[in-house]
Structures are given as C-alpha cells and as structure tokens.
Amino acid sequence: MMDGNALRSSERRGRPLRAVLGLAALGHDPAVCLFLDGVLVAAVEEERLNRQRRTEAFPHRAIAFVLAKGGIAFRDLDAIAYYWDDRGMLPAVVGRTLAHLPEHPGGMLRLLGDRLGSYWGPTVLRERLAAHCDGDFKALPPIHCIAHHEAHLAAAWLSAPFEPDAALILDGRGEYAATSVYRINPASGGRGSASLLEDYAFPNSLGVFFGALTQHLGYRALSDEYKVMGLASYGAPDAAMQQRMAQFLALYPDGRYRLSLRYLHPERCSGSPLSWLNAAGKALFPGRFQDENGLTDEARALAYATQERLEVAMTGLVRRLVQRTGARRLVLAGGVTMNACAIGRLRASGLVEQVYVPLAPADSGACIGAALALLRRDGAAQLSREGLDNPYQGPSYSEQQIEQVLQHARWSYRRAEDPAVEAARELAAGRIIGWFDGRMEFGERALGARSILGDPRDAATRDRINALVKRRESYRPFAPSILEEDAPEYFEITRSRRMSEIVRVKDVARERAPAVVHVDGTARPQTVPRDVPVASFRRLIEAFKELTGVPLVVNTSFNVRDEPIVCSPEDALRCYAASGLERLYIGPYVVSKGVET
Incomplete structure (x- = not known):
C-alpha cells in the first residue's frame, strides 16, 4: 500500500x-x-x-x-x-x-x-x-x-538459500501482529505465494513477554534481551518459578500461547522505559536480583525460566505449523529470532529439515x-538472491584514508608485510587485538570486518576481554569464528555463517578452545567459508591453525560497552585508545600504543 x-x-x-x-x-x-x-x-x-x-x-x-x-x-x-x-x-x-x-x-x-x-x-x-x-x-x-511483518517475511523468504515452505515471524509487534505464521507455496520461476495461516495480536507477544522480564531483571527492554539469554545458562529449573511463569505465559498442547495482560501495562509495552509489568506482575515475580556481590540466584533462576519458556513457546508454534502444513523448510524473522539459543534448540528438535534466519532479522533488517x-x-524479474546473505554491506576505507587518519592522530604505526599472518602470531602469543578490514558488517554480529580477536586456547582470554576491553558483565560468552570445513569437528553444526544459533560443543572444543565454550557447554559459532568476502580474516584463521593446530579464534564485536560497533578508522582508534586492546590491525597497518617521537 x-x-x-x-x-x-x-x-x-x-x-x-x-x-x-x-x-x-x-x-x-x-x-x-x-x-x-x-x-x-x-x-x-x-x-x-x-x-x-x-x-x-x-x-x-x-x-x-x-x-x-x-x-x-x-x-x-x-x-x-x-x-x-x-x-x-x-x-x-x-x-x-x-x-x-x-x-x-x-x-x-x-x-x-x-x-x-x-x-x-x-x-x-x-x-x-x-x-x-x-x-x-x-x-x-x-x-x-x-x-x-510482510517486510520481515520478504527478508527471510527471498534471501533463503533454499525454497522455504513456511515462515514464522516473531517480534514485539508490527502494526498489530506480534506473531505471524505463513504457508509458502513455491512456484516455477521463483515467484511463489505466501498465505497467512494465523497471527497473534499485540500485546499477546513473545517479544513483550521476554522484554518485560528483561526489564524486571534491571536491563533495558528492546535492547538487552541477549544478556538475559546469556545469564539463563547460570540458572537451573525451579518448580515455583515455573508455576509463576505459566501464569504469565500460558502454553497450550496444540502449540498456541497466550500472554496474560493482567500483569502488564499494555500501553507501555512498545518502547517505554517505564515498567511494562504492573504491580501484579511485579508481585508475580518477586525477588532481589542484585546485591553487593552482583546478580543473585533469584536473578539467575528468573533468567533461566524466561529463556526456557520462550524456547518451549517457539518450539510449540513450529510443531503446530508442521502438523497443519507438513512444512519441512522453515524461515524465521523478527526481533525474537535474534535469540540464538531458541534457534539452536529449534534446529536440534528435528521438527523441520532446514531452518534459516536472515541477515539482521530484527527491525534494522x-x-x-x-x-x-x-x-x-513490482514484478522485478531481475531480483537476485545473490548478495542478500552477505553481511558486509557497510562503509569501507582505502589505505590512503586510513593512513591519513593515523598520521593526523600521530599514532605509532607501520605497514605490515602480511597483516593476517602477523595478527595470527600475536593471537598465538596471547595478545588481544582489534581487527578492522573491508566493509563493515550490517546487523548485530561482528563477523571479521570489525572484530576484537583473542586466543581460544586459554580460558582466561574470555575474562581478560570482558574486564579489560569490553567492560561488560562477566557471565557473557564470546563466540568462535572457525574455518567452515573444520566446524563439524568442534561443534554440532556444519554451517552458521552469521552466528545465528547456539549449538552444543564437542569434547575437542572443550579441550582445545575453552575460551569459546559457555558454562552450559554451548557456543555461538561463525563458520567462515573459503569464499568469504573478508578474505584476510579467513587467512588469519588459517595462519592461526598452522601455528597452533586450532582452526578458530575468539571473535567479539569491536566496541566497548554501550557503544556501537566501530565503523570508521577514527572510531577504531578511539576504541583502541580507551580499551585494553594490545594491538590494532587496520587495513594494511599495525598500530601500537604510544605516539610517534
């Protein structure tokens, strides 16, 4: 329209x-x-x-x-x-x-x-x-x-590497819908059609459910849900908490769900910083979530129950969809599908044969x-899927532009003979580095263009990055970037190019790459194929494998807490200066701390 x-x-x-x-x-x-x-x-x-x-x-x-x-x-x-x-x-x-x-x-x-x-x-x-x-x-x-939801549907359907036969859109809300379930009918020439099977109207929303409890734990709704997902791994099942959760979000045997509005301020549940839970909602989930030692056991229990409830709700919706349509190839989009634990559980369930989440599944995408x-x-016959799965869509900077910034800032720098090989040596020596190369990623994940990298063989790498560089909560995990052909040896995955799901690790990962293994024995890998657009990042991992025998590195976004991922060379230098990063690789140059003399 x-x-x-x-x-x-x-x-x-x-x-x-x-x-x-x-x-x-x-x-x-x-x-x-x-x-x-x-x-x-x-x-x-x-x-x-x-x-x-x-x-x-x-x-x-x-x-x-x-x-x-x-x-x-x-x-x-x-x-x-x-x-x-x-x-x-x-x-x-x-x-x-x-x-x-x-x-x-x-x-x-x-x-x-x-x-x-x-x-x-x-x-x-x-x-x-x-x-x-x-x-x-x-x-x-x-x-x-x-x-x-039509926009979310198109992003997932038209970029999928296979022909999907169903789609599930899950977010806080669209104009009115919070969940939309589609059957996709393929047709010759790739035109096909999608028909809406059912939807759930806001505020009956899984995004509202998770956002309200994210906020109740002291975080920001529509922003910090991923922190609750990470914290959940430190919790455990609690019968009383599960009963309260069932009152808040009812799950039915046929796969449907219903969020109880009696515990909410419905008018706030779409971005307001004010509490989404009303007095009854707060009373339903009592507890002290922070004390002098940080997060409490009550906080961990609530995070666990929230994450578990979301995963069961999403799995129920997919089971309902499969029973109604026989679908085997599913695409998902919407902010809720950023929950990598839920996507990993869905894939592991075996309910469908193929699962795909598009580049940037939340509102930016x-x-x-x-x-x-x-x-x-419009009938664009020339519309191509080529490039729709490529996250490297942002700004890039020439060697001349980078050097001008370095000269102006008077940093100590030099041109590297082979930045990828030098960076691999630094990682193998235990250093934490900033890596800036090529076009910036689009979406939430750092995928080798604007990344902070570390040695996965030392479990202490995780704590060093958290404390010295990211300045964030100590419980949050870091992801591995691994050569795609080696991924099945380390993880229960063959391909996950955008860190879109959390999977079980294998024993070899625990033994050889403990820094990327979360407390619950999972990881959120990025598999790096031979034809990845950031070729130098691939070569870095290959060089690290040659040096250490381990085909992966620790990879987290190049930023400090409460700042966006760096975009420009100036951004990278500011972040480097303000953090505990030990070296910065930026284009063909290596930057060391200190000024030129």
Whole structure:
C-alpha cells in the first residue's frame, strides 16, 4: 500500500524499478539499504554513523551513505520502501486492539489512542525525507508503506538459500501482529505465494513477554534481551518459578500461547522505559536480583525460566505449523529470532529439515525486507538472491584514508608485510587485538570486518576481554569464528555463517578452545567459508591453525560497552585508545600504543 504518493506513471510506465531505497525509521534500530537493478549494493544502521547506541534518530547519515555507495542522488530514486503501514493496516489495528479490551480496559484504550496517533507517521516521514531534496516535497520519490511483518517475511523468504515452505515471524509487534505464521507455496520461476495461516495480536507477544522480564531483571527492554539469554545458562529449573511463569505465559498442547495482560501495562509495552509489568506482575515475580556481590540466584533462576519458556513457546508454534502444513523448510524473522539459543534448540528438535534466519532479522533488517517486498510486487524479474546473505554491506576505507587518519592522530604505526599472518602470531602469543578490514558488517554480529580477536586456547582470554576491553558483565560468552570445513569437528553444526544459533560443543572444543565454550557447554559459532568476502580474516584463521593446530579464534564485536560497533578508522582508534586492546590491525597497518617521537 502507499501513503498517497502515487507512482509517477508517466515516468515509470513499462519500466521496472531500478533504484529502490529500503527504510527503517521513526522507531528503534533505524537503518537504510539500497537496491540497484534488483541487487543489494549497501546497507547500514544509523547508530554506526552517528555513534549513538540504540539511536532512534532519523537515518539521514545512512541515506547519504547508501546513495553515495550506489553512485546516485536522492532524486535518482525510483521508489522508497518503508517498513511500516499504520494507515493501510488501521482497520486491523483498531479491531484487534479492541478485541483485548475486556482483559484490560484502561490499558487497551490508552494503547489504542497511541496507535491512532501513529496515523500521521507517513506525514512525518515525508517531512524528514524532504531534507534530502532541499525541502521540495514534489521531488520526493514515491513512498510505499510495506506492512511490517510482510517486510520481515520478504527478508527471510527471498534471501533463503533454499525454497522455504513456511515462515514464522516473531517480534514485539508490527502494526498489530506480534506473531505471524505463513504457508509458502513455491512456484516455477521463483515467484511463489505466501498465505497467512494465523497471527497473534499485540500485546499477546513473545517479544513483550521476554522484554518485560528483561526489564524486571534491571536491563533495558528492546535492547538487552541477549544478556538475559546469556545469564539463563547460570540458572537451573525451579518448580515455583515455573508455576509463576505459566501464569504469565500460558502454553497450550496444540502449540498456541497466550500472554496474560493482567500483569502488564499494555500501553507501555512498545518502547517505554517505564515498567511494562504492573504491580501484579511485579508481585508475580518477586525477588532481589542484585546485591553487593552482583546478580543473585533469584536473578539467575528468573533468567533461566524466561529463556526456557520462550524456547518451549517457539518450539510449540513450529510443531503446530508442521502438523497443519507438513512444512519441512522453515524461515524465521523478527526481533525474537535474534535469540540464538531458541534457534539452536529449534534446529536440534528435528521438527523441520532446514531452518534459516536472515541477515539482521530484527527491525534494522526489515529495511531490506521492505525493498524486497516492493521489488517482488513490482514484478522485478531481475531480483537476485545473490548478495542478500552477505553481511558486509557497510562503509569501507582505502589505505590512503586510513593512513591519513593515523598520521593526523600521530599514532605509532607501520605497514605490515602480511597483516593476517602477523595478527595470527600475536593471537598465538596471547595478545588481544582489534581487527578492522573491508566493509563493515550490517546487523548485530561482528563477523571479521570489525572484530576484537583473542586466543581460544586459554580460558582466561574470555575474562581478560570482558574486564579489560569490553567492560561488560562477566557471565557473557564470546563466540568462535572457525574455518567452515573444520566446524563439524568442534561443534554440532556444519554451517552458521552469521552466528545465528547456539549449538552444543564437542569434547575437542572443550579441550582445545575453552575460551569459546559457555558454562552450559554451548557456543555461538561463525563458520567462515573459503569464499568469504573478508578474505584476510579467513587467512588469519588459517595462519592461526598452522601455528597452533586450532582452526578458530575468539571473535567479539569491536566496541566497548554501550557503544556501537566501530565503523570508521577514527572510531577504531578511539576504541583502541580507551580499551585494553594490545594491538590494532587496520587495513594494511599495525598500530601500537604510544605516539610517534
């Protein structure tokens, strides 16, 4: 659907869309992508450019970057695909919100008022975008509003390395839906069709469930859920906690779920920093979660029960889907599918033969999905899956640009004969290094372009990085990046190129790479294939294997706590200076601490 800005038919008639901007904005995780002739050429999150973690700023910088990368001007765009459609979905928003009215009259009426206010979102969007054409609204390209779950669906379905026959979208909320279940009907030529089987309306949401308890534990909803996932491994089953959890999130034998609204402030459950749990909700989960020694056993028990409940709920939904459709090839998207433990458990369940989560499955990646949905709707015969699974879509910097920054900063640096081999030697000697090379990753994971690396053979590496570099909670694990052909020897996985799932480790990993093994005997690996775009990162791991016999390294994102992953050489130098990193490899250069004399 559109927001009233109709296609310029006199210019477009008979001509397919060539330049399409995908846009996620006016909410959390703003991001932008650009497609030219059906090919993804660039994608970036605004936070990487404005350096504000979890920014909600309009992505002006991101728009400027992708256009520059594509070599086009804003006025050259054929269309903008926006990842939200409040106006087109308004009848469903009103109807499904009012359906919850008997459960929580006051909260649902306040929620409805908030939803009706978002009707003006497209007008605000046009005002923000007009800044890119000197305020000339007539020069704006057509803006197409794509339903949020349709954008998530397209991102997963159209980028999958196989032909899926079902999709599950799980997030906090779209315009009204929080969970959507689809059957996908393949067809010749790859066109196919998707039909909605059922959905669950916000606030009956697994994202709200997990976010509310994340917040109750003292973290930030829509931001720190991954911390709860990591903490859960330190907990254990607790019968009383399980009973309380069942009151909050009911799970039925047929796979359905229902979140009890009697424990919530429904109007807050979509980004408010105020407590999502009401007084009854807080009383349902009493306890002291922090003391003078840090997190308590009660916190670990609540985290365990929260994670376990989510995993069982997701598995139940997939079992229900399989029973109804016989599906064997499943794609998933939405913020909830960032939960790598749940994805790993789903794959291990054997309910389906193939499982796929797309690049950046949360809201930032929906900018790609919105563009894909529009291109498919437009009948883009040239639409290609090539590159849609490639996370290296952000800015890159030339040798000259990097050296100019180094000279200006007066750092002690030199050109390395072979950065990958030198870095491998440093890791083998026990040093922790910063690694900056090629185009920045799009999405939450550092995958060898903007990474902090360490020696996996020493369990103390994990604590050193946590304490000296990342300055984050000591319980959180680090991921391994491993040569893909060696992955089955170390982990219960053959391919996981974007760290999208947590899997069991094998004995050889415990023995030879203890720094990447979590307390529960799991890891979140990145398998690095021979044709990975960051070729120097692959060569680094190969060199480390030659030196040590171990085909993997510790890999975590190049940033310190509460900052975005570094993007530019300046960002990398600031992070290097402010952290306990012992060396920085940036392009062809090696940087040491201290200034030139």
